[in-house]
Amino acid sequence: AEDGYRLWLRYDLIKDQAKLNAYKKTVTGFIIDGNSSTLAIASKELDNGLTGLLGSRVPLVKSVRDASVIIARFPSPLLKDINLKTDTKAISEEGYVITTALLNKKNVIVIAAHTDVGLLYGSFHFLRLIQSFHDLNNIDIATSPKIKHRLLNHWDNLDRTVERGYAGFSIWDWHKLPDYIDPRYHDYARANASIGINGTVLTNVNANAQILTEAYLRKVAALADMFRPYGIKVYLTARFSAPVEIGNLKTADPLDPQVRTWWKNKIDEIYKYVPDFGGFVVKANSEGQPGPQNYKRNHADGANMLAEALEAHKGIVMWRAFVYDNEVPEDRVKQAYNEFKPLDGGFKSNVLVQVKNGPLDFQPREPFHPLFGALPKTPIMMEFQITQEYLGFATHLVYLAPLFKECLDSDTYTKGQGSTVAKVIDGSLENHSLTGIAGVANIGNDRNWTGHIFGQANWYAFGRLAWDHNLTSEAIADEWIRMTLTNDDQSVKKLTQMMIASREIVVQYMTPLGLHHIMGWSHHYGPGPWIKDKPRADWTSVYYHQAEANGIGFNRTTTGSNALEQYAQPVRNRFETLEQCPENFLLWFHHVSWDHKMKSGRSLWDELCHTYYKGADSVKWMQNVWETVRPNIDEERFSHVKTFLGIQHKEAEWWRNSCVLYFQSFSKKEIPKGLAKPE
Ligand code: GCU
16 A cells, blocks of 8 residues: 555656656666675665666676666776776765766776765665656766764653654664564665664653663664664763662762763663763753763863763764753743853763754744854764654644754844854864764554654655755655655645645744744644643743734843844844834734734734634635645545644644734734634
8 A cells, every 4th residue: 555654765657658767778777895784785775766766676796797777886807997987086985976987988887986875875866866767878977975973862661652753753763672673773774874874863862771781782782783884973961860679779979979970881881782872862961861960060161971881893973052940030941151151162072962943942933043053162962853842743734844954044144144054063163074964753553654644745855855954845855755755746746845845834823023932731733822820930921922912922132031142142122123023023023002003014913823724825826726636645644634724624623723813812903804703
């Protein structure tokens, strides 16, 4: 059945006869120089992929004379008579070349790299070229990842529930590990390798210390052994209080010698099981998690203790900056910066500070986090959320590449114009060689992995942008649609448009004009701007939207919380005045009168209503677009998406009606003419 299990690695027979014939002529046999478990995976993938796409076996050949595709590490003897156009020195360890070349007067395609993993990545890319109907006659690709550590963060618990996971239970079957290796792990690894993801953090940031016990480390080792040939390293989350919980110590104080010894021994033990263990992600002193501040130490003290023990093994610490305390009477979006800014320069060299894209929490739209560019001496890594915690879970179609790009392309101005977030995290702005990017996975044990077929596009887009943040959202959507759904040009065009628009649409029907954090308490599903009486200061109805008789919005200028002071001057200037502030961030930074005149000429109240209506109506437009591609999509996946779009439309109206009616109770103004009455 077309249930989506195969993701974008489908390899169905090419239907377009002209294309099929052209590829069959060019791709007749491939040769791989060398053998390793990684190359065996590449070979099997090419065999399956090419045979599926071309409908007849494309053999692995023994002699270069019979090969039309040559896969080899430089400086392989197979490449000695080939004049490669690319400077191999410009290709990094994981990078690769795919190019046409002449060998004994014959046209061949060369996939070359420094490492076997580079060749595996190149092989997947080569398959992708055919899957997405690229012309193979003039290809000349040389590519290396811009970021070193490209990781998925699984918020998976040991009981297989997944925090903020909407696609079933965890794919890690701890009970059957280490003996039983679910074949699904291989497909997970293939999918990741196909987009260059090279690390997986297996466990929830709200960590359970049990994962560090011997019984679990054996299970972790089995996964690590299995993932290794795919170029994927395994990482874990470390619970800061583990020395107390599983080590029988009285304290977890990071400056206590016994605690330090405990971690050192524990880390040495981990490396006995997993010799290339990647390191730890740590959430400390946030949302009730233990951390160094429990002992009056700071984040650097905590991170450095772990970093010191990991250093000997080349492991890293990814210390999260998602810290806030709802008891502190300070604007929550300011707290991470306040905590971390003074620590710059105080972290060991194998520590990265992992920062969410925005300063609040993965909202449909947030400005970039002010920590980007603010810690020049510290490698900063990005944390995106692929799972749609605040974006309709797995039933809303929201393509996230535009959200990721909006953040990556933002200019922090911390070193003058052009200091984009992307340059902060790829290390180029401050010359850091330790770089990283993480995406909170949307993967579970649903047959289609991500709950929504289009959720697969977000996993895909994350990997592609982690490799190359210069790719456009459109280009990534185009690839994904062609590989996953259809190669019909008209359909690809329409679906690309729909995907690109989908992010703005969700913002419009959930949190337009800079509104944020108005969703349901705790589960975060559906609207809840009215919520009050919750046991947290930042969850009262007035905290974020601050609606009242005169207006709405959070004043973060000098006359308010002054969160703006955490940004560089040009950014501040842009947001500071009502006149200049882009309207999509208006209510994030300003408290604005209901009568404020917007660029459209409407009052703020009217504009707010119109935007909510536009968002909900646009889901109808998405439904229509989907109908038009029906002839080119298989029935199963067509009706899956159709059904979910129906849910999305219903819920977009739920958001619209709830928010408009609730805010109307403050504005006391009419619903603008021409808009249907919300019920
Ligand atoms: C959000 C999310 C939590 C998660 C936290 C984090 O607040 O709702 O479930 O633990 O982010 O990133 O640590």
